[in-house]
Amino acid sequence: MARPLIQMALDSLDFDQTVALADQVAPYVDIFEIGTPCIKYNGINLVKELRQRFPDKLLLVDLKTMDAGEYEAGAFYAAGADICTVLGVSGLATIAGVIKAAKKYGAETQIDLINVEDKSYCARESVKLGAQIMGIHTGLDAQAAGHTPFGDLNEIAGLGLGVRISVAGGIKPATVQQVVEAGANIIVVGAAIYGAPCPATAASEIRELVDAAAA
Ligand SMILES: O=C([C@H](O)CO)[C@H](O)[C@H](O)COP(=O)(O)O
Numbered sequence: 001m002a003r004p005l006i007q008m009a010l011d012s013l014d015f016d017q018t019v020a021l022a023d024q025v026a027p028y029v030d031i032f033e034i035g036t037p038c039i040k041y042n043g044i045n046l047v048k049e050l051r052q053r054f055p056d057k058l059l060l061v062d063l064k065t066m067d068a069g070e071y072e073a074g075a076f077y078a079a080g081a082d083i084c085t086v087l088g089v090s091g092l093a094t095i096a097g098v099i100k101a102a103k104k105y106g107a108e109t110q111i112d113l114i115n116v117e118d119k120s121y122c123a124r125e126s127v128k129l130g131a132q133i134m135g136i137h138t139g140l141d142a143q144a145a146g147h148t149p150f151g152d153l154n155e156i157a158g159l160g161l162g163v164r165i166s167v168a169g170g171i172k173p174a175t176v177q178q179v180v181e182a183g184a185n186i187i188v189v190g191a192a193i194y195g196a197p198c199p200a201t202a203a204s205e206i207r208e209l210v211d212a213a214a215a
């Protein structure tokens with residue numbers, strides 16, 4: 001099995017704390033995600049800062065675009081994003097716009113399937129348009145209501161779409177093996193790292209667990 005990537009969700013609103021956390025966990029993760037609240041609060045300068053500080057990391061900007069796909073995402077790809085997210089619920093025209101912007105910069109598009117009613121249909125159509133990553137995502141509010149991403153992950157992995165699958169939504173050490181075995185290629189971790197007493201230690205533990213599960 002190819003080594004799954006670990007994506008660190010940077011969900012703080014504070015610019016300096018975000019950069020400091022990225023510094024701490026950098027040795028253990030593959031992708032820095034600038035989370036939606038974080039990018040809304042800090043804007044494109046944070047993309048430029050992380051791009052400059054971490055030229056070897058993949059940078060995902062969690063725009064969760066809902067409209068004006070090409071126009072909105074284009075600026076973030078231009079600033080150095082390797083991946084931008086677009087909401088599956090936005091519809092195929094907006095998804096196609098983000099994909100068009102990504103292609104212009106040799107970058108990638110992730111479809112966030114959060115709250116999409118027919119996830120299989122959305123995933124299939126998005127792949128036809130050229131999306132490279134399907135994002136299985138149970139958001140923070142849905143997590144608080146007791147939901148998990150595991151059922152959706154099994155559904156989308158079972159389609160055999162030939163694209164990478166990202167999973168997010170309360171992933172922690174105890175659930176790493178389950179999501180790797182279910183077919184996730186990108187493991188997104190936020191609170192289980194940034195909420196730990198030592199984020200670097202927590203990230204290191206997740207790295208070991210991911211690599212062991214994939215071995
Ligand atoms: O995308 C996220 C959330 O919707 C806020 O934008 C989180 O970054 C994602 O859920 C990962 O964080 P955890 O669930 O805390 O692991």
